[in-house]
Amino acid sequence: MSVFDRPYDDPVRVLDEDGAVVGEVPDVDDETLVDIYRQMRLARHFDARAVSLQRQGRMGTYPPLSGQEGAQVGSAAALGDDDWIVPSYREHAAGFVRGRSLKRTLLYWMGHPDGNRVEDGVNVFPVAVPIASQVPHATGASWAASLRGTDEVFCCYFGDGATSEGDFHEGVNFAGVFDTPTVFFCNNNQWAISVPRARQTRSATLAQKAEAYGIDGVQVDGMDPLAVYRVTEAAVEKARDPEADRPRPTLIEAIQYRFGAHTTADDPTVYRDDDEVERWREKDPIPRLEAYLRSEGVLDEERVAEVESAVESRVADAIAAAESTARPEPRELFEHAYAEVPSELERQHEDLAAVRESRGDAAFLEE
Amino acid sequence: MSVFDRPYDDPVRVLDEDGAVVGEVPDVDDETLVDIYRQMRLARHFDARAVSLQRQGRMGTYPPLSGQEGAQVGSAAALGDDDWIVPSYREHAAGFVRGRSLKRTLLYWMGHPDGNRVEDGVNVFPVAVPIASQVPHATGASWAASLRGTDEVFCCYFGDGATSEGDFHEGVNFAGVFDTPTVFFCNNNQWAISVPRARQTRSATLAQKAEAYGIDGVQVDGMDPLAVYRVTEAAVEKARDPEADRPRPTLIEAIQYRFGAHTTADDPTVYRDDDEVERWREKDPIPRLEAYLRSEGVLDEERVAEVESAVESRVADAIAAAESTARPEPRELFEHAYAEVPSELERQHEDLAAVRESRGDAAFLEE
């Protein structure tokens, strides 16, 4: 029986909150399991350091992801090598899994234009800030892949709030109609800034919105990386190699929680209770998987310590590299608006250059 | 049991194609039934005359509604006196039922600005041409009514194609969240110009899109005016006076067919078969209701003839009135952009007036 044949409000589960097995463990080797663990630890540590960089004024506004590692890593790990992700602004962890560098991720939130480049050969779309606007991109990109007969599947991430936007509706509807190889992965972290899930929509689940598009919809415990892996893997498989009547696209609602603020500019204590946060912290994906892997003998104290120190030094290196990246040159501003710089824009560049020449950079930059 | 408690693909029915009773006849007096019949005849005749006016160059592009009278008249007749309709561009018949004049409807399609005014005391929103854009208006207007504690219900019309637009999604979703007294009435006439219903969305029914918003969704035979009446009446009742857990808004999918072209600018033979049209013509709402009313003894040859001639003279009078309406004055252009005409716009008006003064209207109007 397919993992999709279940009530919308019955989330796929594999591990319970203590890491005990309550569902079918995905059929992967130990290294993959350890890798999922490592990636979650990496993301968690990256997140903490990024928040502290912002506090110290070394980085701009940053959207933390702590609590959401299970959903991001579990899903991204289930994709094939040539598959793509189409992220929002919060999927740093999914990006890391797919090969996006920590350094460029930091540079992005430091406002450096190099942060928006993706490493060559890394199949990750640029960050999309306007909510849900990436959904039709994922549909179109996966549609292109299927027109060209490649095997690529596209996994598109967005939040619970995003499901209210017209672009979510239009993008997923097109995917249903054109039967594109797309996985629509909703990180339902219960909040869209201060607006609770219940205020986004009266539908009992987000998964059931799939009904509107004639595609499969399924809930998963988004803080259980193995459950997420399993359901994503099934969705990817179906997208790549559909059964007769089954639509290729899938809507996955991954139930989870952001432990921290919406962004470093947000104060969640204004709109939500500590109690609620505490309740969700008990579902933390990291100790859950760690407990399971320890019980399976795949992890022990030593390997955990290894992971910890490896993660710390990777993040430290990335921060050092990001912070030592040269400031972008002002001419960058003009170079990429068009393939060739139009004459008027060239003139504008010359004007700027002339002011810099005569006044120096002090005329632009506050100390 | 509520009329909404049924599978999405099980349309509410009252009369079969021959006018035989196959469901619960709404509890209304004979005059109401005859009125529904009369209004359908009026709309059908208006439609034929409008198409011919367009052919003769006496009117611009016009969207015919033949075949859709049952849905429009049945629904509009089920509303209370103070309720509102929020139409698209094709709901002339619903407008007539609510008191919109034939003359102004003609003027609208003749491009006369008076066509966009609604008669005083008539609760009809202006025509909305951008598809689905009226859906959030209906939500907002009905929300305003409920904030003010009035009892008004708003019935919003749109097509099958409209369900693909972001505005449909956003508008209905808001209605669910704010539990507004709105009836979302989808005239699923099987085609959005040349795009068939199946190409709009992969969902098996449009009614089931209600799942996405946590509201009731229901299909109805849209060519059965009594079934439409019944389901609309129930939706209005629920909107006005909801049961405990039941959401106030409802999505109604009225299955129907447009017999004619999308508009007079369209040639449907390019994209659909005559056979299909013929099959649907057998469901024509007018003979169906007529057969039922004759079998009930409510209508006879004489009353039918009476209706016919009354309808013909009403339409003829309206055409005469519309065609004898004075051309709008060019100053109209400038008067209503703002409550007060800004100085620059006043100047623009003066410029135009000066050219007319010196050149005469011949400088503007092709013979």
Next chain:
Amino acid sequence: MTETQNLTLVQAVRDGLYTEMREDDDVLVLGQDVGKNGGVFRATEGLFDEFGGDRVVDTPLAESGIVGCAVGMAAMGLRPVPEIQFSGFMYPGFDQIVSHVARFRARTRGQFTVPLTLRAPYGGGIRAPEHHSESKEALYAHEAGLKVVIPSTPHDAKGLLAASIRDPDPVVFLEPKLIYRAFREQVPEEPYTVPIGEAVTRREGDDVAVFTYGAMTRPTLEAAETLAEEGIDCAVVDLRTVSPLDREAIVEAFEATGRAVVVHEAPKTGGLAGEITALIQEESLLYQEAPVGRVTGFDVPYPLYALEDYYLPTAARIEDGIREAVEF
């Protein structure tokens, strides 16, 4: 005597909302995070507690829904004040703004009107993520039926907001977030209005008229002070309303000197500086002693913030632009 409070611009916005809501029960605010959270910039702080969830409404995340519902409300006689969280997110609601907000009145010869006030924090300079720094007022100024207001001081912010809410026409009210908290000003506690459509002279001067608005008013005044030391005497006119433009004030200030510069942070091509230049030469070519200078953002997508200081007009660029107009 009028009581005043020493408020920042964003506090004045909040105060304007508060006093208008108190004055008129038909006024309500709706948008993302405007309720309990008080708005991401705190522009609606405390209003939820004061007026309750029916009048201070957290909406789902959908701009077209927000604007479209506000259209329906306004058509029924309410005075909605929808907030779009950042002006860069007005585009998903653009169809509602252009196709409906701007033309409900004209279409129906005044029978249906939608006197809503669409607020959004706007402009750059706060080290924000992508799409959070737009200044595209020209898009709205090109739409007949809309008024477009951009305050530059706390006092004006409250008064213009009140005027906008009371105005029979829909108003796009863009709040320069760079100066949301840049300075304070005495703002009357009681309700008052500042008229829409009237520019104000922030500095008198005989050599050149500089037209600006919003956050650019401050660096422009700064440039004017610097230039004063060199003996160049700038008049600085804060337009406050960019649609309809205060043509009379623009023409008058221009004709007094025969030289002008327009400063805005929006991209140059198709920005309002072009429109203002055109209207000046249309009305006053014979007075013109120099080309009207344009000191504006560049014709590029707004950059990530490491480059925004180069994108935005600075006092130095404004000075140079003015000097060029004076020395022509």
Next chain:
Amino acid sequence: MTETQNLTLVQAVRDGLYTEMREDDDVLVLGQDVGKNGGVFRATEGLFDEFGGDRVVDTPLAESGIVGCAVGMAAMGLRPVPEIQFSGFMYPGFDQIVSHVARFRARTRGQFTVPLTLRAPYGGGIRAPEHHSESKEALYAHEAGLKVVIPSTPHDAKGLLAASIRDPDPVVFLEPKLIYRAFREQVPEEPYTVPIGEAVTRREGDDVAVFTYGAMTRPTLEAAETLAEEGIDCAVVDLRTVSPLDREAIVEAFEATGRAVVVHEAPKTGGLAGEITALIQEESLLYQEAPVGRVTGFDVPYPLYALEDYYLPTAARIEDGIREAVEF
């Protein structure tokens, strides 16, 4: 020898699509009713039969979906040519156009590009229902990263469309539907391009330069002929591309006479005539003998069609505008 066909503008568009699709398998068209129906103006007639449903795609009724999917396709290397049925329905897709189409390249330093060509019939004058007569090219011209092309002849339509489809940058391609079938012209059967960004002089003249584009080219030429009888000799420059503007051509034509008029059907305030005026006085104030005239649509929502003849610039209004510039 080159074979030619005698085509209308809309037939030339169709032919341009056809030849580009034949040349390049990556080109595909998508939109409402573009398939079996061949487009509501027949601009895609026969393409469905020729290239099949994978390359000539009828989409659901959702403009943001159409543009947004085209972004995804283009980013993956296809050359989508989305059609929006009328330019008045581009607004629901405006966020995708502004937030993504215009800036994918800049954001990613050229790593991701979206070389799509967004076609839409545009402009007034055909007795169409509401919202079907928009001319809001200024909105797109204000967006850096977009090119905006508006042909006025069948020959240019095919060549500019081919150039747009092959262009590495996204192009908004607006087709003046008033002249879709107004006249025919010999159009080469084989593929060719007309360069984007180059204006063309449609009529030489020594007294005044008149700049226009799209459907207004014809009444402008008509006005020029009438004025010629009075001894007023107009140069008529068809801009063809409104972003980026052919500044060099504009300046040159202007400086030759010192007088100019800009004609467009878009509303005056914030329209491109203002931008063109500003650039002329920026570059060539010392040549200027008269204010640059603007003969444009009025600052009102486009009216229902009974009044559209008064809204649109006519040869008579254009004549008067030119006369004013010449007699100043």
